[in-house]
Amino acid sequence: MSIGVEIIRGQAIQILGDTSRLNKLNIMTDSRKTVADGLFVPLSGHHFNGHRFLSQAIENGAVASLWMEREPLPDHLPEGFPLFLVADTLKALQSMAKAWLIHCRCKVAAVTGSNGKTTTKDMIYSILSRRFKAYKTQGNLNNHIGVPLTILAMPEDTEVLVLEMGMNHFGELTFLSQLAKPDIAVITNVGESHIEFLGSRAGIARAKLEITAGLKKRGALIIDGDEPLLTQIHTHAFQIITCGYEDHNDWKITGIKEGTEGYGFSLNHGIKEYRIPVLGKQNVKNAVLSLAVAKRLHVSSETIKEGLEHLSLTKMRFERVRGLHGSLLINDCYNASPSSMEASLETLKELPGFKRRVAVLGDMYELGSNEEKLHRGIARVLTAPLTHVVTIGDKGAWIAAPLLEKKEAAGRPEVHSFHDKTEARQFLAGLLDDQTVMLFKASRLMQLETLVSELSI
Structure with missing residues (x-):
């Protein structure tokens, strides 16, 4: 969807060109893709420089562009083509995302975990979209570039944003959490993914718990309550909600019925049986984590039941x-x-x-x-x-x-x-x-x- 030009102007050091004809713009970072009324954000890395592809971006719909102030100005531009000069295009993209979140004033549910975060994100969205105007991370846009792009793509009238957050080093979730400032954070589990960089499962747990860095006061952290590396956290800054099979969990799974099409399961309170049309026993717990998010947002049990029964999951997950x-x-x-x-x-x-x-x-x-x-x-x-x-x-x-x-x-x-x-x-x-x-x-x-x-x- 489109972001307001005032959001861009708020991040610009200098504006070159005519912005009077601009109203709403769609973010584009890939010059090869066609985007109507595009704002091109040329990103740079060790082996590439997006500034070299402005002409291609214009051919594919860019009507304005961010521009790193240290980069030479382009020689040939359409008459009046606006350039927003910034110190760093990536930081400008991230700052625009913060501003758009403030402007939209939506609730944010952020999901991370070693396994199952995409499926859990899809489950949360399937439930919440039946009650709210909701938007979710598309594909796996879950890093320091993907999360801002997801935020900037959400419609202005979004009520709940469901963000997937990935990481493989310490500090990355701290940044993403402080960027998005979630109302609800979810940690699906602690596995061995990225242990090469984080040293141990205990290190992975510490890195996952960084998702609370930007969690709003009086927010909620929803976790796998069967994982001791997560349940050791104690705080009064936000509520901790546990989900799992063990007796101490707030949402305890009390029974599972398996079949060739999915699972039925019961909980310690509420509706006696929920169903999910997806294979993988681990997805029962993912469904309960999603249910806990929905309950936090006062969604009825019947609506939750309907959302779980009509899942549409991202491909290549069972x-x-x-x-x-x-x-x-x-x-x-x-x-x-x-x-x-x-x-x-x-x-x-x-x-x-x-x-x-x-x-x-x-x-x-x-x-x-x-x-x-x-x-x-x-x-x-x-x-x-x-x-x-x-x-x-x-x-x-x-x-x-x-x-x-x-x-x-x-x-x-x-x-x-x-x-x-x-x-x-x-x-x-x-x-x-x-x-x-x-x-x-x-x-x-x-x-x-x-x-x-x-x-x-």
Whole structure:
């Protein structure tokens, strides 16, 4: 959506050109994409400089541009084309986002976590959009550039903004939280993602808790109450709401009914059963975290129930795909950590009605010096009723290694390890029939979804 020109003017050191014809502008950072009435924000990094692509941005709809004051002014511009000269275009983008949030005066719910933050964001939005004018992070625009772009894209009449916040170093969530100043913050869990940079799960927990840095007074932090690294926090600055299976949780999951289409579950109070049409037992807890957000905003139980039952999730999160020869493919390729991979495997093992359960697993990244140990540790859940384990990649081979090293192979799944996807494709195709369910899981760089596409109808 469009932001007001007054928001831009508030961040400009100097304005060159005619701004009288400008009213509302749409932010564009990619000069290759067509944007009507675009405000081009040329960003610069170690290996690129967006200022070099102003002409292309103008061809694709830019009618004004931010401009780093230390950059040489462009030689050729349309007559009267406005340039807003700023000290730093990224900081200006972030400052505009702060100003737009103040202008819109919406509630902000921010979501982070090692696993499940995108799914939880989608769940929260599915519920809140039934009661409020809501907007959410599109795709994974969840960093120091993506969060400001999300804020600046939300309509002016937005009542609740649902922001996904990612990180891989200390300090990043502190910045994002102080930028967005959430009313509600959610931490889905603490896994091993980015342990290469954060040192330990305790370090990861500390980094995730940075989401409270900008949390408004009398706000709420909603957490996985079964995680001791999170429940150790004590404060009077905001309310802490816990969700999980253990008795001490504010929202306690008291029963789960699983099926081929999703899960039903009960809680310690309120409606006796909610349903989610999505696979992955871990998504039950994500749903309860989302429910807690909605309750904080006084959404009724019936509306929550409807929102959960009509989910539309971002692709490649336990996505069901029709495979060749009547098989079922589970596309869980968006990313992977040891904890999320184990959770996905447990769900695969629990799916009823299949004689052949195949786990296709690949490399996991950013696991630091213990990466081999963490890959090999996956073997402890590679048990019946899994029938086949297929690994892809050099790191993926570590997953298969403990099973292949066993002298006694009785009872373990059939194991195959391939160097790349091309080698694996023909073998996988030969396993597909109407009694087969096949899970694909690896880090984003592996792009296992190309296999899913090749094996689907």
